[in-house]
Amino acid sequence: MNTGKYDFIKIEQKWQNEWFENKIYEAQKEKNKKFFIHFAYPGVSGYLHIGHMRGFTYCDIFARYKRMTGYNVLFPAGFHASGIPSIGFAKKVERKDPHTIKILKEYGCNDELINKLKDPNEVVNYFSKIYVDDYWKKFGLLIDYSRIMSTISIGYKKFITWQFLKLKENNLLIKKPHFAPYCPNCGPVAVDKSETDISKGGNAEILEFTIIKFEMDDGTILPAATLRPETIYGITNMWVNPDVEYTKIKINDEIWIISIEGAKKLSFQLDNITILNEKILGKELLGKKCKIPLLNREVPILSGHFADPNVATGIVMSVPSHAPYDYIALIESKEEIEPITIIEVKELGCIPAKQVCEELKINNQNEIEKLDNATEIVYKKEFHTGYLNEKCGKYVGIKVSDIKDKVKNELISNNKANIMKEFSEEVICRCSGTVIIKKIPDQWFIKYSDYTLTSNSKKHVEKMNIYPQEYKQELPGILDWYDDRACIRKGSWLGTEFPFKKDWIIEPISDSTLYPAYYIISKYVNENKISTDEMNEEFFDYIFLNKGKSKDSIWDKIKSDFEYWYPVDINLGGKEHKTVHFPVFLMNHVAILPYERYPKGIFTHWWITQKNKEKISKSKGGVEHISEAAIKYGIDSMRLYYSHIGSTYIDIEWDSESVIKYKNRIENIFKLYNKLMKINDKRNVNLDNWLISSLNRRIKIINESLNNFDLRIASNEIFFEINKDILWYLKRGGANQEILLKLLKKWSIMMTPITPHLSEELWYLLQQNKFISEKQFPQFKSNDIYENEEIGEFLISKLIDDANEIIKVTKIKPKKIFIYVSPEWKKIILKKSLRLYIENDFNLGKFIKDLMSDFELKKNSKKVLKYVNKIQTEIKKFNVLDQKRYLKDFNSYNYLIDSKDYLEKIFKCNIEIFKGDNENIYDPEERSKFAVPLRPAIYIQ
RNA sequence: GCAGGGGUACCCGAGUGGUCAAAGGGGCAGGGCUUAGGACCCUGUGACGUAGGUCUUCGAGCGUUCGAAUCGCUCCUCCUGCACCA
Known part of the structure; x- marks a missing residue:
């Protein structure tokens, strides 16, 4: 018999074995009330960290609570294996990335296994097993493990193929030109912070330059690149870099002078470009003149060292009144040119760039940091509060923030400008080549901009349960903002082949939208009760859309499962999903399934971060591994930590000291429990009634907060307030054994969703039987309220305070x-x-x-x-x-x-x-x- | 640029019009307990106060209100997402 020491490792292991051997996790459809909850399945990208466990744990807590309040719960899980991550991981293993190899060895992988992991499919297999055994089962998650699935399995691919057939049928697949990052050596690359494909530039954004055509006397075009086409009215001159070699190119019938780098980039974006073998040094252009399009005003070409051949065309138009770089360069040139002010803006005087340059004491073109700062100040002020003045012809009086596209469009429609996409910073491929932006003339998109789709989705949001509340307000705006999404890619990544274009693969956001529906089928696939050969359009139409006829009794079984479990009640995921996954999850349901199957709820949680609110990342030192943490703190401690340390919708800085405090709390509860079980019986009607009453009130609060998915309040009541009530009761001399035992029973049941292992152990001590996890959650009873004693104890505590x-x-x-x-x-x-x-x-x-x-x-x-x-x-x-x-x-x-x-x-x-x-x-x-x-x-x- | 979320005591963090000098946790101080542990219990922790009180405080300022941490406006500041990363 236990003397008070709580051996959490042994106890947690024991109860997990019991649960999984007895398969208490399997979803049964025997009652009327059902609840379908799942988390956004994780991408298979390597070992996960304790931050990921936050959401998984929340999901399990909600699932367990629902199970204990009379719901029949479906809580499945799977792996998002498509896309780049597993390929990226395999590539790292292949090129023997020291960090990756080190980590694999830390986790006990032998050389043979590591060698196998050069294959992305093996990466998926390996990590799938880790996720299930070392993460989910270790954390006591009652996931329905009979439904585990992966997005690169044959059955899943059949399902995705069907999804795209339906999107096409509903006119939601369209083709149009698209600009995408591309390496001339390696093909398409992903530019993102994880830098899987690239070695530099993960934070780069794609900017849209307007290339304005300035005609020189001989008809040659000098294409200046700008982000502010509306400022053409304020141009006083052009800048070329005297030391840079420019080249001539032929575009249709025009001859352009452009930096060599710019020419190369542009050749991936415009048709009919020929790079001519005619080089011109910048110097040779100085002193010549060219004409501003639309205005036909002539301006001189001057020397500007800051004109960078690597940025867009390498040629810059000069608007000294509104661009600090231009202003300073103009001063340095000593030319007698007056800036032309075209934007009226309060606070910045009659030449805004001049004023800001003087305030920041900028003297020359080399003070890049100050100049960038000045540019930002001028641009922001002008953008928000500026108006175009009388020098801008028909655009006079328009706000700067409203003008941009108007001038741009006028220029383009008069063939006086082109668009050029350019990164905000240099992006270098893994092969060490420079990544450029390539135009794909006929890219396939999912048409999320579709009016009917968007408005139906928005309408449905009103009916959904969305947590936190703020996200519900935000979501309609996101649905409006969400534009068409390129949905296929040619290149190396895992996924389903696109049915309408051979060799192109559906991208991973698009193949993870409707997937909760597939959990219904995955069980039958896993148990070999249906062959994936059978799973064609007819099959899915029958199951999901109630169209056509059944070909086998198993079809009817699956269909009735689907109709019982669907729709999803809660889809749970981190805040990173707010603007990507959740909107498309909703919109694909709306696009394809009938109204009764639209999702009912979304729950978003925030992250565990490192110190200083940094995102957890292994390269920055990371935090403890999940399996280490499990042994060091215990699962229940961590589950309680996630639930109680802050609201579900704030970021939490990981702090191992705090987890230890929760570990102590669990041990103390265990000790208190043992003490109470052995207490000498004594009656005191006042106190006994007070305790019953107080517990009963808390039961009410706990149920209310759990029904609102508010874990913070629930865990505070269960693990702190009830504890405090008991201590007060004991302190006041309460010792009614019958009442205490009743309380202990209810208390341990209420702990179960959050600390299930502890609860099972306590239950076994108390009742000598198993599976508190299957008991009914206590409910408020109006008979168990004793107002008199509540007032009495209030009186006593106030009196003591006074x-x-x-x-x-x-x-x-x-x-x-x-x-x-x-x-x-x-x-x-x-x-x-x-x-x-x-x-x-x-x-x-x-x-x-x-x-x-x-x-x-x-x-x-x-x-x-x-x-x-x-x-x-x-x-x-x-x-x-x-x-x-x-x-x-x-x-x-x-x-x-x-x-x-x-x-x-x-x-x-x-x-x-x-x-x-x-x-x-x-x-x-x-x-x-x-x-x-x-x-x-x-x-x- | 577009969109969103924050700033609460020594720290973390509740709190969205009166129950608020502000829950809970931690830290710190004092006391207790102890088969000595990251333990546990009690008291205190804005200032002042020899009678249960008074005064000041929730990023800054202004405003609405009988009443503001909470509502409005302006400002400062931090963070997050943004389409071929999931």
Whole structure:
């Protein structure tokens, strides 16, 4: 028998074995109420960290709670194996990336296994097993393991193929040109922070430059690149870099002069480009002139060293009034050219760039940091508060923030400009080549911009349960903002072949939208009850859309499963999914399935971060591995930590010290539990009733908060407040064994969703039987409320607070304490006035007149008036609970007499209690007059 | 640029109009307990106060209100996502 030491490793292992051997996780459809919850399945990208466990754990807690409140729960899981991650991992193994190899070895992989992991499919197999055995099962998750699936399995691919047939059928697949990152050596690459494909530039954004065609005297075109086409009205000159070699290119019938780098990039974006073998040094262009399109004003070409051949065309148009770089270069050139101001903006004077450059004390073109800063200041101010002035012709008076596309479009439609896409910073491929942006003329997209699809989705959002509440407000805006998404890619990644274009693979966001539906089927595939050969369009149409005829009894079985379990009640995922996965999850359901199958809820949680709110990443030192943490802290400690440390929707900085505190908490509960089981029986009606009542109130709060998916409140009540109530009960001398055992039973059941292993153990100690996980969650019972005792204990605790404060302030060491209960008449007056106030009928004058008609009160009119005066403002501040307390008939004197022993013990002195109505009492300092209902007067000697 | 979320005491973090000098946890201080452990229990922890009180505080400022951490406006500041990463 256990003596109080809680061996969490042994206990957690024991109960996990019991659960999984008995398969208590399998979803059964035997009751009427069902609940389908799942988390956004993880990408297979390597070992996960303790941050990932946060969401998985939440999902399990909700699933367990629902299971214990009469729902039949389906909680499946799978792996998102498509896309780049597993290929990236395999590539790292192949090129013997030292960090990757080191980690694999740390996890105990031998050379043979490591060698196998050069194959991305093996990577998926290996990690799938790790996720199930070392993460999910280790954390006690009651996932329905009979439904595990992966997105690169044959069955899943059949399902995705079907999804795309349906999208096409609904006119939601379209073709149009697209610009995508591309390496001339390796093909398409992903530019993202994980830098799987690239070695530099993961933070690069794709910018859209307008290339404006300036014609020189000989008809050659000087293409200047700008992000602010509206500023053409303020151009005073052009900048070319005198030391850079430019080249001529032929585009259709035009000859352009452009940097060599720019020419190469542009050749991936525009048709009919020929790079001519005619090079020109920048110097040779100086002094020549060219014409501003639309305006036909001539401007000179000047020398600007800051013109970078690697940025766009390498040729810059100069707007010195509004661009600090141009302004400083102009000053340095010593040319007699006046800046032309075309934007009126408050605070920045008549030449904004000049003013800001002077404020920042910028003297030359080399002060790049300051110049960038100045550019940002000018641009922001102008963008938000600027208006185009009279120099801008027909655009006069338009806000800068509204103008951009207008000028751009006018230029383009007059064939005076082109668009060029360019990275905001250099991006280098793994092969060390420069990544460029390539135009794909006929890229396939899912048409998320579709009006009907968007508005139906938005309409449905109103009916959904979305947590946190803020996300529900945000989601319609995201659905509007969400544009068409390129859905296929040619190149190396895993996934389903696109049915309408050979050798192109569906990209991973698009193949993970409708997938909860596949969990219904995966069980039958896993159990070999259906062959994937059978799973064609006809099959899926029958199961999901109720179209066509059944070809086999198993089809009907699957279909009835689908109709029972679908739709999804909660899809749970991290905040990173808010603007990507959740919108497409919703929209694909709306696009393909009938209304009854639209998802019912979404829950988003925030992250575990490293110190300083940094995203957890192995390269930055990372944090503990999941399996290490499991042994160091225990699973239940971590589950409690995730639930209680903060709301589900804030980021938490990982802090192992805190987890240890939760570990202690669990051990203490275990000890307390053992102590209570053995307590010597003693009755005290007041305390016993109070404990029952208090627990019952908490049961109500706990159920309410769990039904709102508010883990923070629930875990606080279960693991802290109930604990505190028990300690108060014991301290006050409560020891009713029958009641305590009942409480322990309910308490351990309520702990189960959050700390299931501890609960099973406690349950076994208490009941000698198994599976608290399958018990019914306690519910509020209106009979189990004892208001009298609640008021009584409130009175006692307030009295102790007051007495302590007096002791503290006066520094008296009490020899004897006298307590004077409020006289009856004060109670009567308070109740009367409170009732009137609640009925909105409190009139001071009338009230006093009424009181004075009472002979007894009239005798004491001075005291009465003083008291009435005091309470007339006080009663306004009462809350509902206060009101209830004061309206109830409660005998403070009797309650205090019953608690006298306890008070004497606390204050370590004799205590005497007087009724306030008695005339001849010991009251040397005349304290008794301060007594009011529920707040006795105190005199300390 | 577009969109979203924050700033609460020594720290983490609840709190969205009165129950708030502000839950809970931690830290710190004092005390207790102990088969000595990251243990546990009690008290205190904005300031002042020899009687249960008073005063000041929730990023800054202004405003709405009988009443503001909470509502509005302006500002400062931090963070997050953004389409071929999932």
